[in-house]
Amino acid sequence: MVDRVDSAGEWTQSSRFPDEVLERVLALIDSHKDRSSVSLVCKDWYNAERWSRRHVFIGNCYSVSPEIVAARFPRIRSVTLKGKPRFSDFNLVPEDWGADVQPWLSAFSTAYPFLEELRLKRMAVSDESLEFLATKFHGFKALSLLSCDGFSTDGLKAIATHCKKLTELDIQENGIDDLGGHWLSCFPESLTSLEILNFASLNSEVSFDALEKLVARCKSLRVLKVNRNISLDQLQKLLSHCPQLTELGTGTFMQELISGPVAEFKNMFSNCRNLITLSGLWDATPFYLPVIYPACASLTFLNLSYATLRSDELANLLSHCKTLRRLWLLDTVGDKGLEAVGSCCPLLEELRVFPADPFDQEILLGVTESGFVSVSRGCPKLRYVLYFCRQMTNAAVATIARNCPDFTHFRLCIMNPGQPDYLTKEPMDEAFGAIVKTCTKLQRLAISGLLTDRTFEYIGKYAKNLETLSVAFAGSSDLGMEYVLQGCQKLRKLEIRDCPFGNAALLSGLTKYESMRSLWMSACNVTMNACRVLAKERPRLNVEVMRDEEGGDDSQAHKVYVYRTVAGPRRDAPPFVLTL
Amino acid sequence: MTSASSMESIFQKNAGLTERNYLGLSDCSSVDSSAVSGISDVKRNNLNLKATELRLGLPGSQSPERDPDADLASSESLDEKPLFPLLPSKDGICSGSQKIFVSGNKRGFSDTIDEGKWMFGSSGTDSDTSNVNVKISPGAQPAMIKDATSKVAPQEKTHATFGTNLNKVNASNPPAAKAQVVGWPPVRSFRKNILATNSKTNDEVDGKPGPGALFVKVSMDGAPYLRKVDLRSYTTYQQLSSALEKMFSCFTLGQCGSQGAPGRESLSESKLRDLLHGSEYVLTYEDKDGDWMLVGDVPWDMFIGSCKRLKIMKGSDAIGLAPRAMEKSKNRN
Numbered sequence: 081m082v083d084r085v086d087s088a089g090e091w092t093q094s095s096r097f098p099d100e101v102l103e104r105v106l107a108l109i110d111s112h113k114d115r116s117s118v119s120l121v122c123k124d125w126y127n128a129e130r131w132s133r134r135h136v137f138i139g140n141c142y143s144v145s146p147e148i149v150a151a152r153f154p155r156i157r158s159v160t161l162k163g164k165p166r167f168s169d170f171n172l173v174p175e176d177w178g179a180d181v182q183p184w185l186s187a188f189s190t191a192y193p194f195l196e197e198l199r200l201k202r203m204a205v206s207d208e209s210l211e212f213l214a215t216k217f218h219g220f221k222a223l224s225l226l227s228c229d230g231f232s233t234d235g236l237k238a239i240a241t242h243c244k245k246l247t248e249l250d251i252q253e254n255g256i257d258d259l260g261g262h263w264l265s266c267f268p269e270s271l272t273s274l275e276i277l278n279f280a281s282l283n284s285e286v287s288f289d290a291l292e293k294l295v296a297r298c299k300s301l302r303v304l305k306v307n308r309n310i311s312l313d314q315l316q317k318l319l320s321h322c323p324q325l326t327e328l329g330t331g332t333f334m335q336e337l338i339s340g341p342v343a344e345f346k347n348m349f350s351n352c353r354n355l356i357t358l359s360g361l362w363d364a365t366p367f368y369l370p371v372i373y374p375a376c377a378s379l380t381f382l383n384l385s386y387a388t389l390r391s392d393e394l395a396n397l398l399s400h401c402k403t404l405r406r407l408w409l410l411d412t413v414g415d416k417g418l419e420a421v422g423s424c425c426p427l428l429e430e431l432r433v434f435p436a437d438p439f440d441q442e443i444l445l446g447v448t449e450s451g452f453v454s455v456s457r458g459c460p461k462l463r464y465v466l467y468f469c470r471q472m473t474n475a476a477v478a479t480i481a482r483n484c485p486d487f488t489h490f491r492l493c494i495m496n497p498g499q500p501d502y503l504t505k506e507p508m509d510e511a512f513g514a515i516v517k518t519c520t521k522l523q524r525l526a527i528s529g530l531l532t533d534r535t536f537e538y539i540g541k542y543a544k545n546l547e548t549l550s551v552a553f554a555g556s557s558d559l560g561m562e563y564v565l566q567g568c569q570k571l572r573k574l575e576i577r578d579c580p581f582g583n584a585a586l587l588s589g590l591t592k593y594e595s596m597r598s599l600w601m602s603a604c605n606v607t608m609n610a611c612r613v614l615a616k617e618r619p620r621l622n623v624e625v626m627r628d629e630e631g632g633d634d635s636q637a638h639k640v641y642v643y644r645t646v647a648g649p650r651r652d653a654p655p656f657v658l659t660l
Numbered sequence: 661m662t663s664a665s666s667m668e669s670i671f672q673k674n675a676g677l678t679e680r681n682y683l684g685l686s687d688c689s690s691v692d693s694s695a696v697s698g699i700s701d702v703k704r705n706n707l708n709l710k711a712t713e714l715r716l717g718l719p720g721s722q723s724p725e726r727d728p729d730a731d732l733a734s735s736e737s738l739d740e741k742p743l744f745p746l747l748p749s750k751d752g753i754c755s756g757s758q759k760i761f762v763s764g765n766k767r768g769f770s771d772t773i774d775e776g777k778w779m780f781g782s783s784g785t786d787s788d789t790s791n792v793n794v795k796i797s798p799g800a801q802p803a804m805i806k807d808a809t810s811k812v813a814p815q816e817k818t819h820a821t822f823g824t825n826l827n828k829v830n831a832s833n834p835p836a837a838k839a840q841v842v843g844w845p846p847v848r849s850f851r852k853n854i855l856a857t858n859s860k861t862n863d864e865v866d867g868k869p870g871p872g873a874l875f876v877k878v879s880m881d882g883a884p885y886l887r888k889v890d891l892r893s894y895t896t897y898q899q900l901s902s903a904l905e906k907m908f909s910c911f912t913l914g915q916c917g918s919q920g921a922p923g924r925e926s927l928s929e930s931k932l933r934d935l936l937h938g939s940e941y942v943l944t945y946e947d948k949d950g951d952w953m954l955v956g957d958v959p960w961d962m963f964i965g966s967c968k969r970l971k972i973m974k975g976s977d978a979i980g981l982a983p984r985a986m987e988k989s990k991n992r993n
Binding site: 167169170171172227253255281365367385388434435437438439468493495497550552577578 | 841842843844845846847848849850851852886887906907
């Protein structure tokens with residue numbers, strides 16, 4: 081391939097780059113964003129890219145149809161598919177809304193018979209679909225289901241029975257009908273390829289015998305996350321078969337009947353030299369926690385969000401975990417526990433503090449602003465925070481922003497809606513103002529507390545890298561939403577609930593929504609007419625309104641979901657979803 | 661029947677941060693509702709403490725404009741998850757510019773709101789939601805149901821469907837109401853029940869207790885959070901006592917050290933019990949009538965039939981309980 085500059089000073093190609101070579105080079109590119117860019121360069125590159133692509137990521141299953149995907153990308157081996165709007169996690173989306181995976185599977189069975197991996201998030205998956213997947217795709221290897229619903233353990237039986245080359249079965253946090261643990265016993269003796277097995281979120285007991293044999297014969301197993309029914313001594317047996325694990329989710333970390341002294345379990349982890357992730361730890365008490373200390377030195381991710389630890393229990397544990405990068409906690413550890421985080425974990429990049437009892441107002445304190453500040457002091461590398469608390473101040477957040485300017489994800493949930501700064505009684509505008517002004521790399525923001533349009537003015541003005549914004553019970557007028565739509569150039573996902581934003585706000589984004597993945601607005605002041613206007617002006621958007629089941633005012637649009645699509649209006653919309 | 665406002669006044673006085681508010685809460689003198697506005701002032705001043713004070717707002721207790729009949733009819737839906745309020749997918753109503761949120765939570769009986777609306781975040785408003793409801797353990801008889809509109813209360817007392825409802829005393833009603841809102845806080849359902857149980861049983865993790873599970877809260881003076889135990893998983897006081905000792909051992913035995921105790925002896929039951937019984941802490945419970953009694957005086961079955969919550973109290977605070985317990989058992993016998 082030779083490039084020459086001709087007399088006009090233009091580059092020309094004297095011979096074309098052979099497609100095969102281009103494909104080979106492009107095959108090395110993994111990021112789907114990069115691949116999208118590559119495909120826009122020119123026709124040759126578009127073709128080379130589409131032939132070399134092995135993994136396709138579809139962030140909104142209704143933005144494109146299976147047929148279009150299959151037509152463009154002939155050689156896909158791995159698919160990631162996301163369905164329902166995120167607020168469906170919090171019961172804001174009625175059941176039977178859609179996002180059924182079956183149409184995709186049907187299309188893929190002809191287009192991609194050699195499909196190996198499927199990762200689904202917030203999709204509706206039936207047992208029949210799982211059986212279809214297991215039987216129609218002979219080389220199928222990896223299944224990951226996160227926040228999906230509609231299936232039962234019978235579907236898992238089908239996967240275990242038929243997928244002869246299964247390397248990954250990752251079941252997380254799904255709305256699943258747990259009919260028993262027999263599915264695990266369906267793995268045939270001949271299956272030895274398993275590398276990832278996660279059934280931590282399933283409730284029923286599996287046959288320990290079957291599990292032990294499975295673990296023993298799968299020599300490449302590197303991720304094992306069991307459910308709560310697996311006891312400590314059972315866990316010990318499992319670990320003896322797979323010391324090579326890199327990620328472990330324990331079962332219950334307490335023995336009701338102490339059959340022997342703790343010393344019996346003391347060596348359980350001493351052979352696990354490769355552990356970098358530890359989770360589970362249900363019911364962990366200080367009596368048994370020391371058992372994990374030998375494994376702590378290499379841990380980078382510790383998920384304690386199921387363990388109701390106190391501050392001193394956490395402090396003792398963390399003193400062994402100096403290399404932690406990611407830490408998930410329950411707010412039972414209190415501010416004092418967070419102080420320990422600040423002093424023990426200087427490399428920390430991600431912290432998530434979940435409320436142990438979010439709906440019970442009898443629980444004292446949890447964590448407050450001072451815990452957050454302590455962490456920020458000791459962990460300047462923090463990038464990702466999810467923090468549930470019951471009180472916060474503007475000053476504290478400003479301090480936190482100063483201490484940790486590298487935030488990319490800042491999700492603060494002051495659990496009482498519309499709560500002001502508890503010391504000054506002022507709105508929390510300055511808090512989020514400080515965050516967006518200081519943290520220029522901010523990609524994701526979730527705001528809470530009492531907020532006026534000021535907050536949104538700050539966000540629109542400063543949050544130039546913001547891609548995802550979650551808003552609830554905030555704002556004073558349409559201006560709020562307008563600021564954001566005008567100012568945040570990189571905005572892709574905007575989800576709003578219970579805010580006083582109306583038609584003017586909605587329509588101010590007329591030209592913007594096609595550059596975004598989606599907009600969700602519920603319990604705001606938007607009317608059907610405005611939605612119709614939007615739909616009419618922008619035919620490449622799907623403007624969907626969910627009818628309120630209780631009737632009520634038909635002119636109010638209670639739940640609005642707007643997203644760009646090349647697939648046209650949904651054909652599977654249930655009766656309560658109106659596509660305008 | 662006492663009115664809601666009297667309860668509030670009690671709580672306002674004790675707007676501290678400890679469990680001691682529960683003591684003596686059972687019988688209060690009546691205060692008529694004209695005192696409500698006065699209490700609002702107190703509440704305004706107490707906004708500072710709002711975030712840290714002990715409040716018992718029932719999730720769903722402040723839903724305005726709720727038809728009592730509608731609530732009664734839909735109380736069954738709470739059977740599924742008696743410990744935690746349901747977040748129904750319906751009923752998230754926003755009215756206009758005010759952020760007013762109706763809880764879709766189907767409580768057992770009507771809430772009792774003096775004013776029909778309540779607002780968030782704005783200080784100094786009088787949106788008074790004076791509900792007083794009493795916590796009932798699932799399976800237990802609804803012993804004490806207080807309601808500001810007292811005319812409703814007597815009927816509710818006999819409603820068997822309320823047996824699985826959780827109703828709590830509403831300590832104070834700051835304008836930023838404690839009501840349950842659909843889908844808020846944004847916590848996924850599998851995370852709602854972390855504290856549901858400590859024991860390793862199949863049926864509790866998703867909030868569906870097995871037949872006969874009887875969860876009560878256990879609190880301890882000085883402990884930063886509560887635990888819950890299933891009374892039906894024990895058959896004797898001995899078992900309950902040792903389980904509680906294990907659960908709260910760190911609170912009583914700061915000096916004993918829990919790091920890798922070599923043998924089980926260092927946390928032996930007898931040693932714990934000695935410490936517990938060594939006049940440092942006593943185990944008490946609140947019974948159906950709202951009285952605090954020492955645990956152990958009545959037969960086990962009678963105990964679990966009437967126990968609504970447990971509390972590990974400092975010995976000094978428990979003085980005066982014994983005589984009442986004696987009297988009560990005399991009256992019962």
